[in-house]
Amino acid sequence: MTDTVIQSKEQWVLHRLEGFYANPVTFARVQSILQGESKLSLRLIDWFVTNYSKKQNVSFLTRDNKHVIVYLVYKAHLKAYNKKMFDPFCRWKRIQFRGLDTTVGQLNFFEWAVQDEVLDYLEAHYDEIHADMEACSQVVTNTEEGRRKRHELSRSATKSVRRHDVRVVVSFD
Helix, strand or coil: CCCCCCCCHHHHHHHHHHHHCCCHHHHHHHHHHHCCCCCCCHHHHHHHHHHHHHHHCCEEECCCCCEEEHHHHHHHHHHHHCHHHCCCCCCCCCEEECCEEECHHHHHHHHHHHHCCHHHHHHHCHHHHHHHHHHHHHHHHCECCECCCCCCCCCCHHHCCCCCCCCCCCCCC
16 A cells, blocks of 8 residues: 545645745735734725626636636636635734735635736726625614614625626537
């Protein structure tokens, strides 16, 4: 029998992420967000992927012509990894990664956000997304009793039918 090393899912994901964050430009971009040096806050990023993208049904084409429907792709990643392994905030078990105090879930979330150009979209539409977040938080806190109970902020994108015009090229070799 051969010696087999069994790794946890967390170790396997971290090993994969080490290759992704080997690019110094990518690491510096994520590092600036995590250290609060970017105009993109963790709260805004989370608001965008969980609320704004759902309400506005945000979709776009990446530079390599990949069609991204933000809310649906986010939910698919969340289902594949679970909240502990895919989270924009530094919750759960913390690790030191190249001088950053972070979690595997946070690094994994930002890998997706960089690869699918979610951060690029956020930067390009920062003002409208930030204004929407502020407007919705005003509505929640401006009630007679103070804070209201949790409720769905927008209709689920998965419970309705939307049409997306996408260019498809089929080639036969």
